[in-house]
Amino acid sequence: MASWLQIPKNSPFSLANIPFGIISAQSASRSHLGVFSQPTLNAFAALGRPVHRQVREYLQNILKADTSYPQVLKENASLQKSVLLPLSQVTNHVPMQIGDYTDFYAGLNHAYNVGVLFRGPENALQPNYKHLPVAYHGRASSVVPSGTGLHRPNGQILTNPTANPKVPAFSPCKKLDIELELAAFISTPNDLGTPVPIDEAEDHIFGLVLMNDWSARDIQAWEYVPLGPFNAKNFGTTITPWVVLIDALEPFRTEGLEPGNRESLLPYLREKRAANAYEIPLDVEITNQGGKPTQISRSNARNLLYSFSQMVAHHTITGCNLNTGDLLGSGTISGTEPHTEGSLLEQTNGKNPLKLADGSERLFLEDGDTVVLRGMAGTEGNYVGFGDCVGTILPAHPLP
Structure with missing residues (x-):
């Protein structure tokens, strides 16, 4: 699609895109x-x-x-x-006023990889996982636009998991991680008490952004039982500032890890079409302070088990009313091969460090590290992308 305006051939914002911000x-x-x-x-x-x-x-x-x-x-x-x-x-x-933020767990490979770490391969996925899109409610106030620096969080950490009794210490997070995600903004709200049918759900979605759901793994490990993540996630979530409309992504629709109309799903989650994902290459890059960038992961948006339409249908099946500007995260998008994981926890297992371009190693993020997420579909001159999702880790605030 040729333009009179000079647009670089490698720009994620070609005429085929037209994002809003x-x-x-x-x-x-x-x-x-x-x-x-x-x-x-x-x-x-x-x-x-x-x-x-x-x-x-x-x-x-x-x-x-x-x-x-x-x-x-x-x-x-x-x-x-x-x-x-x-x-x-x-x-x-931030392109929209966000009233509520819900983060799903629709990345099947991520859920399996993390499950293996904590429960072994036989019990990696919980029994409910392939029946419903699992999610938790996040913190909307700390969603920030790309380029915003984030301080390393302080919190309670169990430094000796084998001790009895278990007593936490208070310190800066030592296992700061990333999560490569997509996220959807809600456009049309639904009334309280009125679920959104699966066939109408996509019309309630404004568009998508890239998202980095920063995670303090050591804080999370101590706090998440029995109610799930809290302070481990609420200190910051970075999104790209340009909302890519659903129509712009339509040419890249593809079948995900499993069809969206599989019979194992209850009827309210079955989509008419099997192609319920998008073919969008996704990259993760880390640059340490003053160093060269290192690409540590390359994944794809098709690595999601559930679509955003299914997330909307499930979120509202109880009658929950979604509002304009609500944000729905996809969950971490990981592949199955080495260096396709969407988090450091999966890549390193906390034991096997990654090597950066300057020779330094990382199990988790260090102060001064800058993380860049990228996602772009299509061909040269007609790319549809989100722009860079960038965040730099700043030192923790002094302990009180």
Whole structure:
């Protein structure tokens, strides 16, 4: 899809994409009317998928080489100067006001790998795993845009698991980890008490972002029984600031690890089509302070057992009302081969360190490490991607 605007061939934001986000810049005009003058995308998202599609197609037309509306932007030099802003000159923000954040556990290979570490291969997956999308409620207030630094969390850690009685110490996290995920923003809400049918669920999704669900594994190990993660997850979650619409990802739909209409699922979770995943290559890169970047993992979005539609259907089956701006994480997306894992815990088992480009080793993250997640589908000149999901680990705050 050719454009009159010069777009680098390796850009994740080709004309085939047209993502939406919130920016600020001293030179940026805020004179747009209606939903596009708001500080978040919630009002636009709430208009629904047909409107999102119409706006995206209009913007694609505006930017096409053979645009039907050359007078709008292509031939309007003064307007180009005020509305076409280099990314280097703008500040990105969290694109939506997030009321609630739910993190699912739909990465089958990740669930199996972690299960093997703690329960062995025979009991790696819990009995419920292939019957419903498992999830926990996360913390919306600490979701931050790409580029935000995060302090290493302090917390209770069981330094000697074999001791009796078990007594925790209080210290900075020593096993700080990443989780490679996708996440969906909700557009159209549902009423309290009214479940969203599986065949309508996708129309309640605005679009997807990349997400790094940072995890303090040693804090998590002590606190998660019996109610699950809490402080191990609430100190920060990083997302890309550009929301890629579902329509932009449609060409990359593929069958996931298991069909979305498999008979083992209860009827409310069965989708009409088996292709319930996306073919999106995903990369993880670590750069230590002053060093060279090291690619440590390459996975794919097709490594999910459940689709976001199934997550919405299950989340609302009780009558739970999802609201515009709610965020649903996919869970860690890991492959089956070495260096396709979406977390350091899986790659190192806490015992077998990774080597970075400068020769240093990592079991878990150290202060000053910068982690970059990337995801991009398609071909050169027509990529549909999310941009970089970047976070740098800052030292822990002094202990009280």
